[in-house]
Amino acid sequence: MKLRSVSAAAAAAVVLALTATACGSGSDSGSNGDKINIGIKFDQPGLGLKTPDGKYAGFDVDVATYVAKELGYSEDKINWKQAPSAERENLIKNGDVKFVVASYSINDKRKKEVDFAGPYFLTHQDLLVRADDNSITKVEDLNSKKLCSVTGSTSAQNVKEKLAPKADLQQLGGYSECLTGLENKAVDALTTDASILAGYASQKELQGKFKLVGLKMSDENYGIGLKKGDDELRGKINKALEKMVSDGTWEKLVKKNFGPSGYKYEPAPAVQK
Template sequence: MKFRKASAAAAAAVALAVTATACGGSDSGGGDDKKITIGIKFDQPGLGLKTPDGKYEGFDVDVATYVAKELGYDAKDITWKQSPSAERENLIKNGDVKFVVASYSINDKRKKEVDFAGPYLLAHQDLLVRADDSSITKAEDLNTKKLCSVTGSTSAQNVKDKLAPKADLLEQGGYSECLTGLENKAVDALTTDDSILAGYAAQKEHQGKFKLVGLKMSDEKYGIGLKKGDKDLQAKINKALEKMVSDGTWDQLVQKNFGPANYKNEPAPKIEETS
């Protein structure tokens, strides 16, 4: 009887463990071996965009897909999770995603909460203007112009505080509103990272309408955010990024996603985040 009771208890324990594994498989950033959850932006053309038909496209999406494949996951194994700027650290720390690839600039404040792999892209703050506008060639030209950016943007404040204090700043809820204003001549320029601007300008409906001025008003090193202390994953992602550059894929992805905007990208940056 004692043997039978022990066997029953063991069987129950095994069943409970199997159930727990099944329940915890892919909802915590890809816990099982078959699925992985990756954080991206859903609303940034050229970087991370969820299209009306439910597909995902952009440079960040392509980079994330390449890295995932090097980690052993096919594209069909990926679950994409929307990762707004303000939520990226929480999603990583809570285990909702395995890693985040979302125009995620590496800085000291963020490194206190999460670790990074990379960088995989060096972007700069720039200006987007109408293609036929030759009156804006430097930041100081904005002193007599209307500048648009999103509410609370550090890019806009950088211009107002340091470069063109007399610029007429209009803040909108999103970059799309700024783009509409730029096209309709309600504003003269839009400012944020050049990679984001190139993504918008490269959209089919916008091709030929806008141009990047080509200023380098800041350095933004995009990294892949992951849970703090996960050095094994960091090393594996860095290895994947190095391979992506060496096999030519990185250049192909830049051209694919930003080429139509004549984006003059920097060369692939060297891996810096290793500890």
């Protein structure tokens, strides 16, 4: 009898422990004990990239690391979660991440689903061309050129529908494919956010091969996405971003990640309260 009682008590304790663990894992969205889950891109050089050795690099990664430290999480307490463009809102709303830093442009449609801290970066839609090509200096020049972007890109449609309707638009599966085409002269230009273009052009193996034209075909304010209504977290992140600018870290990080491309970046945008 005694043995049965002890066994029953032990089993009950295990059940209670498992129940507590299960409840605790979802009680603080995006956090796991003393760690924090942050969404970034894994495939954007210069912004958010998972390197072959399993490390993470880029401007967004550096910004997220700085913010996390201000929130009380050292770098070794960060769990990086892949945040593809189409999944960013879901990751936030489901509590899979505490916040997302992933070339996440603030717009009215997204603000209906999530809140944003920031912005922390202002970029524009631009063109990347070969370094020795001086035939494209304005968007109208694309009317007689082959333009590349990724399938479904709003940047490509912006050019095709509004700015250079006679451009020969080639839509490929990824930016790396467009870069190969640009290098091989199969296409004449690649379009997306200037920050993304600068990130690719800054890669060691590509330095000196391409240049940004320097156009400003749209305004893209990158913000940090977080759960709607979490005003306390939003306020803390905004405070961290303001400190990052005032202590000089922001500019150092921009130069570190985009400098080799010759990217002429905008000053840090004012945080929106």
